[in-house]
Amino acid sequence: MPTGKERMEAAFRGEKSDRTPVFLLLGGHYAEKAGYSLEQFLTQPDAAIEVSKITVDELESDALFVPLNPLMPDAQEAFRKLMGKPPSIKRADIKEKLPKWGVRLPREDPLFSAHLDMCERMVKEFPDYHLNTMIGGPWSFALELRGANEAMEDIYDDKQFLFDLMEFTTNTVIARCLAAQEIGITAFVGDPSAGMSMISPKVYREHVKPFHKKLVDAVQAEGGHLGLHICGYMDPIYEDVLELGVDGLSIDAPSSLEKLFEVGRGKTVIIGNVDPMLFVEGSREDLENMAQKCLDLAAKDLKYVIGPGCQIPLQAKLDNIKAFVDYCHTHGTL
Amino acid sequence: MDWIAKINDAVVNGRKKEVGQLVADAIAGGVPAPDVVNQAVTPAMNTVSELWKKGDYFVPEVMRSAATMQAAMDALKPYLVSGEHGKGVKIAIGTVKGDIHDIGKNLVAIMLEGVGYEIENLGVDLPPERFVDAVRNGARVIGMSSLLTTSMPEMQKAAAALNESDLRGQVTLIVGGAPITPDFARTIGADHYANDASEAVDILNGIFG
Numbered sequence: 001m002p003t004g005k006e007r008m009e010a011a012f013r014g015e016k017s018d019r020t021p022v023f024l025l026l027g028g029h030y031a032e033k034a035g036y037s038l039e040q041f042l043t044q045p046d047a048a049i050e051v052s053k054i055t056v057d058e059l060e061s062d063a064l065f066v067p068l069n070p071l072m073p074d075a076q077e078a079f080r081k082l083m084g085k086p087p088s089i090k091r092a093d094i095k096e097k098l099p100k101w102g103v104r105l106p107r108e109d110p111l112f113s114a115h116l117d118m119c120e121r122m123v124k125e126f127p128d129y130h131l132n133t134m135i136g137g138p139w140s141f142a143l144e145l146r147g148a149n150e151a152m153e154d155i156y157d158d159k160q161f162l163f164d165l166m167e168f169t170t171n172t173v174i175a176r177c178l179a180a181q182e183i184g185i186t187a188f189v190g191d192p193s194a195g196m197s198m199i200s201p202k203v204y205r206e207h208v209k210p211f212h213k214k215l216v217d218a219v220q221a222e223g224g225h226l227g228l229h230i231c232g233y234m235d236p237i238y239e240d241v242l243e244l245g246v247d248g249l250s251i252d253a254p255s256s257l258e259k260l261f262e263v264g265r266g267k268t269v270i271i272g273n274v275d276p277m278l279f280v281e282g283s284r285e286d287l288e289n290m291a292q293k294c295l296d297l298a299a300k301d302l303k304y305v306i307g308p309g310c311q312i313p314l315q316a317k318l319d320n321i322k323a324f325v326d327y328c329h330t331h332g333t334l
Numbered sequence: 335m336d337w338i339a340k341i342n343d344a345v346v347n348g349r350k351k352e353v354g355q356l357v358a359d360a361i362a363g364g365v366p367a368p369d370v371v372n373q374a375v376t377p378a379m380n381t382v383s384e385l386w387k388k389g390d391y392f393v394p395e396v397m398r399s400a401a402t403m404q405a406a407m408d409a410l411k412p413y414l415v416s417g418e419h420g421k422g423v424k425i426a427i428g429t430v431k432g433d434i435h436d437i438g439k440n441l442v443a444i445m446l447e448g449v450g451y452e453i454e455n456l457g458v459d460l461p462p463e464r465f466v467d468a469v470r471n472g473a474r475v476i477g478m479s480s481l482l483t484t485s486m487p488e489m490q491k492a493a494a495a496l497n498e499s500d501l502r503g504q505v506t507l508i509v510g511g512a513p514i515t516p517d518f519a520r521t522i523g524a525d526h527y528a529n530d531a532s533e534a535v536d537i538l539n540g541i542f543g
Contacts, residue, residue: 073482073484074484077432077484088434148435148436148437149397149436149437149440152393152394152397152398152437153398153401155394155398156348156350156398196392197393197512198393198437199392199393199394200391200392200393200394200395201392203392203394231512232512276483276513277513277515277518280483281515281517281518311483313483313484313486313513314483314484315483315486315487
């Protein structure tokens with residue numbers, strides 16, 4: 001039987017495996033079952049490893065996300081609380097400071113360096129699984145530094161500043177992706193603020209797309225794969241994102257899987273897009289029905305990976321996650 | 335010179351840098367300030383809302399129009415008598431504890447202000463008692479926003495604090511945010527759920543006229 005890693009790699013190559021891989025965006029859902037608090041899972045390497053072990057045992061996962069990731073909101077909040085830092089990284093003086101900033105190398109950032117150590121441990125502990133790390137995308141990073149409200153004004157009043165800021169954030173994101181890739185981890189870039197729930201197609205094409213292209217090219221030039229996830233509604237920019245040449249595109253529940261298959265079948269690995277809230281509020285039957293709907297749309301496409309549209313909320317019922325995975329394993333044969 | 339049409343056009347098209355002068359010129363030209371609000375600014379924001387619903391406008395365009403509307407209102411303030419325009423309804427809106435996202439919440443606030451509501455923007459990362467205090471300070475509507483699934487329990491706590499207070503009967507609770515669903519809104523005892531700012535405006539206009 002193929003390993004999860006082999007299934008995912010087959011999907012990237014467009015080759016047949018035994019079934020459609022399942023790709024879950026999970027956090028510390030199994031922390032309690034493993035005997036740890038959520039905070040321990042988010043901040044302690046040994047706890048994170050043990051929780052990951054329980055997770056793969058319970059779910060027979062194909063893919064895992066490396067924990068202790070300071071770029072994920074829940075871990076970011078936990079670390080900032082631990083370190084006594086404010087929750088926001090917004091810089092009121094950014095216009096003055098930006099020209100003096102050079103790209104901070106991944107190993108110079110203590111939190112991200114600790115995450116790279118975690119990447120190395122995960123490669124050793126979980127060799128049979130496709131390992132990913134979520135790296136915050138350049139546009140969302142730019143908005144965090146500048147302030148989302150202020151950036152919306154810059155779109156009209158100071159485009160050059162936004163371009164310069166995106167140059168900085170993109171180079172930082174590239175460095176992080178390549179650092180993870182060097183260890184054998186696939187970079188999965190999550191750029192939530194780049195979706196149409198936040199910006200418009202015009203803004204995406206002018207301010208984000210060129211930098212996403214630079215990012216994809218940089219990762220692929222070093223022989224790696226890049227996955228991209230944009231939260232919310234993405235339909236109006238499907239063709240733009242496909243033009244980037246991303247290896248994997250994960251879409252959220254508000255986006256249309258049907259439309260993405262129409263315009264993008266075979267062009268990328270399509271990942272998604274079961275509503276994450278179904279894992280919280282839905283029944284087993286709801287999840288099975290939604291899984292079947294996705295599998296029907298995919299029609300045994302070899303470049304399809306089934307999964308939730310976004311991170312499964314911590315409030316999700318573990319029985320629901322298990323039911324979904326079991327259904328996909330049974331009904332997703334290729 | 336049709337100042338009303340020019341100001342309306344400036345707000346719809348987000349010409350923020352021009353609108354202050356247009357307002358000044360209109361006032362100097364004898365147009366009453368309430369007419370500028372009721373015939374130019376408010377209808378402009380209604381047009382923006384319709385463009386958003388149609389899918390022609392997205393958040394950046396709506397925010398730009400909203401900022402332009404605010405610039406127009408700032409220019410009009412010296413000429414407006416309190417209570418002369420607007421609906422006379424105070425709305426307090428904020429993002430719940432553990433969440434610092436505010437762009438959606440700010441957009442709702444601005445859109446509601448644009449159509450005549452009095453807005454108290456409570457900010458972000460708010461403990462439950464801040465919402466209850468807002469009702470004590472005269473808010474007839476409380477708006478709660480949450481963008482993270484991890485802060486949804488905080489919305490539940492804030493709604494509970496309001497539901498359990500002796501003020502619940504005098505306030506309308508409306509909730510929204512990316513992870514919020516109509517089911518969740520019902521579960522926590524909210525009166526309404528709005529998918530976006532435009533829907534929030536429609537719902538509240540349906541209640542308050």
